Amino acid sequence: MTETSFTPRVFSGIQPSGNLHLGNYLGALKRFVDWQTKDVESIYCMVDLHAITVWQDPADLRQSTRELCAGFIAAGLDPEKSILINQSQVPEHAQLAWVFNCVARMGWMQRMTQWKDKAGKNTQNASLGLFAYPALMAADILVYHATHVPVGEDQKQHLELTRDIAIKFNHDYGVNFFPETEPVIEGAATRVMSLRDGSKKMSKSDPSDASRINMTDDADTIAKKIRKAKTDPEALPSEADGLEGRPEARNLVNIYAAMAEMSVDQVLADVGGKQFSEFKPMLADLAVSKMAPITTEMARLMENQDEIDKILARGADRARAITAPILSQTYDIIGMVRPVEL
């Protein structure tokens, strides 16, 4: 066994497929910003190669990638501290993904709930890329030897598969080369639900725009969507137990807690006994105060797209200093003849 020790390194990614929403913000982006205060190298990725597993209009994809980069920075990521990249500019992601396509088993992929949801009944017509998606995701993470991956709840199964790929690779080749990455799924908002249906995840693909708060919504739209959010007729409980069986109430309280950086218990200690008619304006004010500055800053950054492109090019340079040696060692381990000096 070749022993390798893994220094802590954070990696996470978001698809640039439009409609960045409150779930992405609270479940992922905001938590990336929290990680920045810790002294750990971190890489955040706009996963454009993942996005094309379903059809993307080329002009929209370019726009969404830049908008996502603007969103990362507007939310508080500093491109000097964290490495910001779009996936396709760091070719080692796709190169390692091929190796992982040969490590992962068909059965593992077939069990992925996201594959089943996205492919639906018509699996024969889904792209091969959509099926292989989790192997590319494992490559995104492991090509950095990343040890920690902050994500929302819906990515848990993909991260378990990432560990399975690392374990099988290490076992097959008799090495300890890839770390068993830790998913970091923390906080009150690891699964933000639809504002129209508390049993459905808030999602960019929901046909109802009222189901989500988009990061590009203005203050009035945010307030209106919260006012119209589905609730039940009861007052808010004073303790978390009282949210049992009340998915819409739970969702709004979770959103409040995550935005106010309070625990659910603290929120309920303050608002227990209030009607939604009183709580919703409080939530709307809080959401507007947190989201509106980000939206405004995103729009400002989007006015200078050359600067965004430079940030991504610089990010790719820094990223490749990490990924190129790891890919090269991987190729060496699996028996590829490596280039010699000519």
Ligand code: TYM
């Ligand atoms: P994506 O683009 O669907 O979502 C990006 C991040 O947002 C989180 N998220 C949510 N969190 C809470 N509530 C919600 N309703 C909600 N909706 C989305 C997701 O959990 C995710 O953290 N496969 C990934 C992208 C990816 C990736 C990676 C992530 C590709 N490679 C490597 C981590 C590491 C995806 O489609 O996320």
